Amino acid sequence: MPAEERLTELPGLPGTPGYAHAVTVSGRLAFVSGQVAVDATGRVVGVDDLAAQTRQALSNLHHVISVFGADWSDVVKFTWYVLDVSDVQTIRDVRDEMLRPVLGELHNPASTLVQVAGLFGPDFLVEVEAVVSIPDQASDV
Numbered sequence: 001m002p003a004e005e006r007l008t009e010l011p012g013l014p015g016t017p018g019y020a021h022a023v024t025v026s027g028r029l030a031f032v033s034g035q036v037a038v039d040a041t042g043r044v045v046g047v048d049d050l051a052a053q054t055r056q057a058l059s060n061l062h063h064v065i066s067v068f069g070a071d072w073s074d075v076v077k078f079t080w081y082v083l084d085v086s087d088v089q090t091i092r093d094v095r096d097e098m099l100r101p102v103l104g105e106l107h108n109p110a111s112t113l114v115q116v117a118g119l120f121g122p123d124f125l126v127e128v129e130a131v132v133s134i135p136d137q138a139s140d141v
Contacts, residue, residue, distance in 0.1 A: 023077065023110050036056075037124065055094050069135050070133070077109050078108075
């Protein structure tokens with residue numbers, strides 16, 4: 001697996017609450033554009049529902065990375081953009097619901113969360129982008 005090491009504990013820094021400080025990789029990387037809560041027809045999913053929007057955005061992200069033969073264990077870093085950081089636990093809960101079956105006891109990828117004044121559509125509450133280490137057996141896309 002190209003995502004080789006998840007650095008979670010360092011002298012002089014507090015432990016991470018479920019994510020890695022850094023992840024080392026080998027091989028090719030994919031930089032996945034931010035995904036939001038839209039369905040296949042482009043309609044917003046989960047208006048005013050952060051959990052539903054997070055689930056849909058992660059589903060869309062997973063759809064993109066699966067084209068490369070990648071899965072959640074190949075995600076090196078997430079960057080989250082949210083309108084309101086006070087409900088970050090909802091994002092964490094949905095993230096864990098979706099990633100735990102693949103990651104098991106591994107820490108989540110490195111992660112950054114940024115509160116923003118707005119996203120590209122007025123109904124969006126969250127957007128997530130990722131850096132993904134492409135598995136060696138993946139074909140060119």
